[in-house]
Amino acid sequence: MAERVGVYVCHCGSNIAGKVDVADVAKFASEHIKDVVVARDYKFMCSDLGQKMVEEDIKKEGLTRVVVAACSPHLHEKTFRRACSNGGLNPYLLDMTNIREHCSWVHKDPVAATEKAKSLVSASAERVKFQQPLEPMYVDVNPTTLVVGGGIAGLQATLELADAGHKVVLVERLPSIGGHMAQFDKTFPTLDCSACILTPKMSEVGQHENVRLLTYAELEEVTGSVGNFHVKIRQKARKVDFDLCTGCGICVEKCPRKVVDTEFEAGMGMRKAIYMPFPQAVPRVPVLDTESCIWFERQRCQTCEKLCPTKAIRFDQEDEIIEVDVGNIIIATGWKPFDCTKIPQYGYGRLPNVYTGMEFERLCNAAGPTSGKIVLRDGKTVPKSVAIIHCVGSRDLNHNPYCSGICCMAALKFAHLLIEKTGAQVYSFYIDIRTNQKDYEEFYQRLLQEGVHFVRGKVSEVTDATRRPDETGKTIVQCEDTLTGRQERYPVDMVILMGALEPQFDARELGLKCGISCSMAGFYTERHPKLDPVATMTDGIFIAGVCQGPKDIPASVVQGAAAAARVAGMITKGKVMIEPIVASIREEDCSGCRICNNMCPYNAIEFDETRAVSRVITALCKGCGTCVSACPAGVIEGAHFNNSQIFAEIEGALWDAVPPAGVPGESESAGVSAS
Amino acid sequence: MVTDTHQDHRSDFFQEVVSDTPGGEQLAHCLQCGSCGGSCPNGSDMQYTPRTIFAMINAGRREEVLAANTMWYCVSCYFCTTRCPQQIPITDLMYALKRLAIAEGKAKDTDAPALARTFTGFVENFGRSFEFGLASRYYLLNKPLSMFKLVPMGMGLFTRGRLHLLPNRIRQMDQLRAIIKKAREIGGAS
Amino acid sequence: MKYAYYPGCSLEAGSAAYDVSVRAVAKVLGFELEELDDWNCCGATEYFSQDELVATSVIARNLAICRPDQKELIAPCAACFLNLKKTDQLMAEHSEVRSKVNEALAAGGLHYDPGQVRVRHLLDLIYTDIGEAALREKIKQPLTGLRVAPYYGCQVVRPMNGFDNTEYPMKMDELFTWLGAEVVDYPVKAHCCGGHMTQISEGAAYELIRRLLDSAVEHEADLILCMCPMCQLNLDAYQALVSSYFQKNFQMPIIFFTQLLGVALGLDFETVKIGKEIVSAGPVIKAKLGAAPSQTGA
Structure with a gap:
């Protein structure tokens, strides 16, 4: 019996209809495509009325297949599957073809675009006739969640879930949770103390009955899929027995080896070889850095081991792999600061009084190496004049094209702290001042009032090459004041570089492990930039905080909470639908060659030794099709993407092609004529 | 879009x-x-x-x-x-x-176009440029007075054998001229 | 090792010391420079101000006349190096430039495909191809005690050269550290010498020269090492004029880096043409290096 196909061409307002002659496409479908019994075009197919139209036609016209030519299936496939269900048709008998992103938005010529839309509709209609009803599968959702990254976004996500009664495994690469926020002095625009608002959350996480905290640990491997991920975590060797250690700190106090702390103190302070990064660290268990420890250098010392009251030092401790099963994963891995030595003309690393923003945070911080006294690197001189340079490594095609978003506000904060603590003359060199969140513009106004000397211009160079007597002994900032159009030189005592926020150095690698992608810049790509900013294209994997893109603390907290809410929803529902688009092996024809076993990227094929055949583990299969094409006997079929569907689609796309002489005609092909 | x-x-x-x-x-x-x-x-x-x-x-x-x-x-x-x-x-x-x-003859108050013309004039006659000829010709035509200031410098260079009186001429001057002529006909670059 | 060599007009005339010392150094270090037959002037910056296609075509003739076996072209002069390299790059990146230049070249029976010739600066050759180990082996007269200020200027390092930093180049610094010299780390080593401004606006040009000399003096350099004839001429020949213009008394010898490299390799002053500079470098070199056996003086 011939299928009865309904074709619906969406205008998408003017998004499609502005370029494609949608009425002509519908007319073409009804007149030229076999088995099409209804073809309509409509202003917004995704509207209630559009969906109703499909439902009604299924009932009245007895449609057995539906084609919707509109936007991307990412956006509305679910919508139209639901419409089909409501009309009494199996939802997998729908095919969506994209005549917006793949056609109207990318072509200039309306005639050619209309012709292409016809081909796409024809391909879709021929394919849909071969589609088969499928039943979705449901799996239980493991209620435990993995959070990767213990900065403010990860902490927020962890607490939201743990407080709601769900178990969370929190993995942090560094010895303590807290992230960059723990390094900051004050937070803008309210200027509350960063540690004061952060540390309560840290200790809450550290003591939470629902949280398993793994610090100094890294994500090693992720397998499985939404609802049931299996995760391997590398617990790096602390060289300290976590359970025996009481956090008394004697080992740290007595350790004779002092090294520059390039991590927490951003190179501004020292730490011991065995250390806790800062006094409020969570957990209060030190880490022994084998790179600088005297014992590891020349098998001597052992001071910490001798003095530890609970005998918790373990020089022979090795890395350990911890395996956990979780239902969902929230990635909140944050950012790293731009390496300012990449812009040699700003003199960082060569000129002593040029600082990075992070160095200045530590310099300002009451708990920092100078106890919050702002002094030059000589340890005593208070700067009388300071230049703050915006957009260092951001808004710069030579480094990062994007705006880092937070640096303007951080620069304003620094200016305020400098004026408050030193009374220095502060110059702020900017291209544009961006203060577009709540109370930010007001903070800018406050700084204007406080007398910051704002200079509109991207600094050209920072140098110690003096030209005038008043420049002697100073660090000179050379810049065009673009508002007067004059080249100026500003001799100052201190220069602060507002470096860009960059993706973590291993963001791409971690993304690959979890099956999520990065933007060109290296930030994780969200499912939808506006409507689904914390989900990713991989179900069950969510992102929060700066790993998704530069943002401030409030926005990171919002994303952490949002990701937790999404996960909580999944846990509450308890089950998750899995697309029935999986591979299956015709066991009677399988030769047992096992080629497919090793090809499967998801380890979803097992070998039945007794019957000597391969079998697909449906719950693990992602429907990628690798095995289908690899099978030498051709006995593996990918549901929803089988050969007859794909050949029909190709035939449909080439509906107007004239076969060259000598090529077998339609009757011999696998496609259309088979119906 | x-x-x-x-x-x-x-x-x-x-x-x-x-x-x-x-x-x-x-x-x-x-x-x-x-x-x-x-x-x-x-x-x-x-x-x-x-x-x-x-x-x-x-x-x-x-x-x-x-x-x-x-x-x-x-x-x-x-x-x-x-x-x-x-x-x-x-x-x-x-x-x-x-x-x-x-x-468009808009270059005013600058001798740079004259310098450029003098320089490329030599290239088109010899295929190579000619520092002394360039400097003297350019100064004589454009800044005859300031030449006096430069005399000590010129002498310094001369006594060290660093001022040459004649440029070298390339062998295939015709080829170079043909290329320049054609390039000028085509005009522009991008 | 054999390379095609493009000396450029200045090295034929006023900056012969550069050419002579380059060839002398090459002999000691064991690489061969084969002068490109019948090369023509690169046009410096002057053609680009008049007609871009003529500029690129005149330059491209030099690339086009390289024999197929001449795959690397070495230019010691900054302007020549940049012009040759830039033309190759413009032709590679812009198909219209490529076809127009080739149309012009065809009038002279020539053709050039970008990428055919790799244009390199002499410093790159010595730093990369000869390298530290081979150089150290050949040192006859370590430059111990001599404070040298490497001066890179502009066009060897910018807009691109592929072998050193555009803002704070280090290769010449490293080279002379290998040779035992005290290398002066001064901030203006890649700043401008004024180029042809000496002939257009002496005030502007002299100020640029002053900045360089002042910085070298401030950092107690014994001499400045150049790798461009224009830089050498501006800093050396104009030094007296700059001195009187600013009422200073500069006495800073300016020589080509290959001249001092030659000294380190045991060549005498005459061989590397030390003495051709206006502000004599001989005395300070002799004073700092002591009585070197091979040095006969200039």
Whole structure:
């Protein structure tokens, strides 16, 4: 019996209809495509009325297949599957073809675009006739969640879930949770103390009955899929027995080896070889850095081991792999600061009084190496004049094209702290001042009032090459004041570089492990930039905080909470639908060659030794099709993407092609004529 | 969404400058940040900084731009080019402005076009340039008075055998002339 | 090792010391420079101010006349190096430039495909191809005690050269550290010498020269090492004029880096043409290095 196909061409307002002659496409479908019994075009197919139209036609016209030519299936496939269900048709008998992103938005010529839309509709209609009803599968959702990254976004996500009664495994690469926020002095625009608002959350996480905290640990491997991920975590060797250690700190106090702390103190302070990064660290268990420890250098010392009251030092401790099963994963891995030595003309690393923003945070911080006294690197001189340079490594095609978003506000904060603590003359060199969140513009106004000397211009160079007597002994900032159009030189005592926020150095690698992608810049790509900013294209994997893109603390907290809410929803529902688009092996024809076993990227094929055949583990299969094409006997079929569907689609796309002489005609092909 | 009705509404002068410079279309991305004007070793002698010139080009102020001294103070040090956060070929745009100014006789108050002509004149006669001839010819024609100041320097060079009286001539002068003639006929570069 | 060599006009005339010392150094270090037959002037910056296509075509003739076996072209002069390299790059990146230049070249029976010839600066050759180990082996007269200020200027390092930093180049610094010299780390080593501004606006040019000399003096350099004839001429020949213009008394010898490299390799002053500079470098070199056996003086 011939299928009865309904074709619906969406205008998408003017998004499609502005370029494609949608009425002509519908007319073409009804007149030229076999088995099409209804073809309509409509202003917004995704509207209630559009969906109703499909439902009604299924009932009245007895449609057995539906084609919707509109936007991307990412956006509305679910919508139209639901419409089909409501009309009494199996939802997998729908095919969506994209005549917006793949056609109207990318072509200039309306005639050619209309012709292409016809081909796409024809391909879709021929394919849909071969589609088969499928039943979705449901799996239980493991209620435990993995959070990767213990900065403010990860902490927020962890607490939201743990407080709601769900178990969370929190993995942090560094010895303590807290992230960059723990390094900051004050937070803008309210200027509350960063540690004061952060540390309560840290200790809450550290003591939470629902949280398993793994610090100094890294994500090693992720397998499985939404609802049931299996995760391997590398617990790096602390060289300290976590359970025996009481956090008394004697080992740290007595350790004779002092090294520059390039991590927490951003190179501004020292730490011991065995250390806790800062006094409020969570957990209060030190880490022994084998790179600088005297014992590891020349098998001597052992001071910490001798003095530890609970005998918790373990020089022979090795890395350990911890395996956990979780239902969902929230990635909140944050950012790293731009390496300012990449812009040699700003003199960082060569000129002593040029600082990075992070160095200045530590310099300002009451708990920092100078106890919050702002002094030059000589340890005593208070700067009388300071230049703050915006957009260092951001808004710069030579480094990062994007705006880092937070640096303007951080620069304003620094200016305020400098004026408050030193009374220095502060110059702020900017291209544009961006203060577009709540109370930010007001903070800018406050700084204007406080007398910051704002200079509109991207600094050209920072140098110690003096030209005038008043420049002697100073660090000179050379810049065009673009508002007067004059080249100026500003001799100052201190220069602060507002470096860009960059993706973590291993963001791409971690993304690959979890099956999520990065933007060109290296930030994780969200499912939808506006409507689904914390989900990713991989179900069950969510992102929060700066790993998704530069943002401030409030926005990171919002994303952490949002990701937790999404996960909580999944846990509450308890089950998750899995697309029935999986591979299956015709066991009677399988030769047992096992080629497919090793090809499967998801380890979803097992070998039945007794019957000597391969079998697909449906719950693990992602429907990628690798095995289908690899099978030498051709006995593996990918549901929803089988050969007859794909050949029909190709035939449909080439509906107007004239076969060259000598090529077998339609009757011999696998496609259309088979119906 | 880019449509076929999209038109470039930037000034005609903008199009003129950009089309005369390979890669010049990047000028559309100028942020007016001034990293060029701040970098320029002669920035403080310029009537308008390069950044200002770009704003003027955008505004279509052709006469003022071509009469400006900016491009004549450009020493081709390329600091602006390598530092520009938008990767605009600024030095090359300065060359384009020099060409336009010379072509229309707008280059005033500068001897640079005369120097350039003297120099390339030698190339077209000998295939190689000729420092002493260049300097003396250029100074005699353009700055006869300032030559006196340079006499001690010239003597210094002369006594060390560093001033040559005759340039070398290349063998295939005809070939070079044919190439130059053809290039001039075709015109432009990008 | 054999390379095609493009000396450029200045090295034929006023900056012969550069050419002579380059060739002398090459002999000691064991690489061969084969002068490109019948090369023509690169046009410096002057053609680009008049007609871009003529500029690129005149330059491209030099690339086009390289024999197929001449795959690397070495240019010691900054302007020549940049012009040759830039033309190759413009032709590679802009198909219209490529076809127009080739149309012009065809009038002379020539053709050039970008990428055919790799244009390199002499410093790159010595730093990369010869390298530290081979150089150290050949040192006859370590430069111990001599404070040298490497001066890179502009066009060897910018807009691109592929072998050193555009803002704070280090290769010449490293080279002379290998040779035992005390290398002066001064901030203006890649700033502008004024180029042709000496002939257009002496005030502007002299100020640029002053900045360089002042910085070298401030950092107590014994001499400045150049790798461009224009830089050498501006800093050396104009030094007296700059001195009187600013009422200073500069006495800073300016020589080509290959001249001092030659001294380190045991060549005498005459061989590397020390003495051709206006502000004599001989005395300070002799004073700092002591009585070197091979040095006959200039």
